[in-house]
Amino acid sequence: MLPTDSTTIITRDNIQLLHIENAFAYAEISLFGGHILSFKPKHDHRERLWVSQHAFFDAKKPIRGGIPVCWPWFGPHKSKTNLAAHGYVRTQTWQIISCEETRTGTTVTLKPHTSKGDGFEGDVQLVLVVHVEQQLTIQLCTTNLGDTPLTYNSALHSYFAISDIKQCELLGLSKKYSDKTRGYQILDTPQAYKFNEETDRVHQEQPKTLTIADGEIKTDIMSSGHDSIVVWNPWQEKSISMGDMSDDGYLTMLCVETAITQGQDVAPNTTHVLQQIIQ
Numbered sequence: 001m002l003p004t005d006s007t008t009i010i011t012r013d014n015i016q017l018l019h020i021e022n023a024f025a026y027a028e029i030s031l032f033g034g035h036i037l038s039f040k041p042k043h044d045h046r047e048r049l050w051v052s053q054h055a056f057f058d059a060k061k062p063i064r065g066g067i068p069v070c071w072p073w074f075g076p077h078k079s080k081t082n083l084a085a086h087g088y089v090r091t092q093t094w095q096i097i098s099c100e101e102t103r104t105g106t107t108v109t110l111k112p113h114t115s116k117g118d119g120f121e122g123d124v125q126l127v128l129v130v131h132v133e134q135q136l137t138i139q140l141c142t143t144n145l146g147d148t149p150l151t152y153n154s155a156l157h158s159y160f161a162i163s164d165i166k167q168c169e170l171l172g173l174s175k176k177y178s179d180k181t182r183g184y185q186i187l188d189t190p191q192a193y194k195f196n197e198e199t200d201r202v203h204q205e206q207p208k209t210l211t212i213a214d215g216e217i218k219t220d221i222m223s224s225g226h227d228s229i230v231v232w233n234p235w236q237e238k239s240i241s242m243g244d245m246s247d248d249g250y251l252t253m254l255c256v257e258t259a260i261t262q263g264q265d266v267a268p269n270t271t272h273v274l275q276q277i278i279q
């Protein structure tokens, strides 16, 4: 695929990266995983995404940070416990279908090597459309090409860069959540929503906009096509135990994931779009 005026391909270790720089923003997409690694709008030149200093770029293990594409399941597979968490497309090499310059930025469309894999029945066309504009819009489109309905789970598992997890607050969630760190207890979302321990929560609510308030700096996240927002920070002990995170890596990241955790049905010949917009 020929890059356009605003795009170039470079190689990092075993991975090809698509750099995009247009009049509005800078972004970087790893073809391994169809995985966005960077987004910096030019109006403030602030990096929105966090990538671990110790992330693997070996084209085998998932990249820690950025926006992993979890599909067609989220977390462990429901019945086949030997299968990789979060599905199989985040460890595939994706192909660029098109790069297009528009009035408002650049649109890149990618597809995984294959959407078929152990643990998922379904004939699907899976496409990721990334609009790099003043804001970043990510659309994961699942089209059912078969003649029977299918069900999938998924997440745009975004890692946001913050200056200090202990000072930051997440605005916009208010109902109950399921707490994975406490045996999936159903608890009330704290008001204010601040962070002082390992956090792994599924919020089954769909507020239009969430905001990470990092002191005076605010990052807005808009979601659609989801049934849940997942909020994750591994905190210190887990960071230390993870080979692809520095011991204090947890201090400068917060995952706010636009997710499908309850099963999304897709009828034959229809497309479901999971979308996240980052401002």
Ligand SMILES: O=P(O)(O)OC[C@H]1O[C@H](O)[C@H](O)[C@@H](O)[C@@H]1O
Residues within 6 Å of the ligand: 062, 075, 085, 086, 180, 200, 201, 230, 231, 232, 255, 257
């Ligand atoms: O380490 P990974 O497979 O990338 O998963 C990282 C995290 O993803 C989600 O946020 C899950 O809710 C967590 O339970 C999991 O630890």
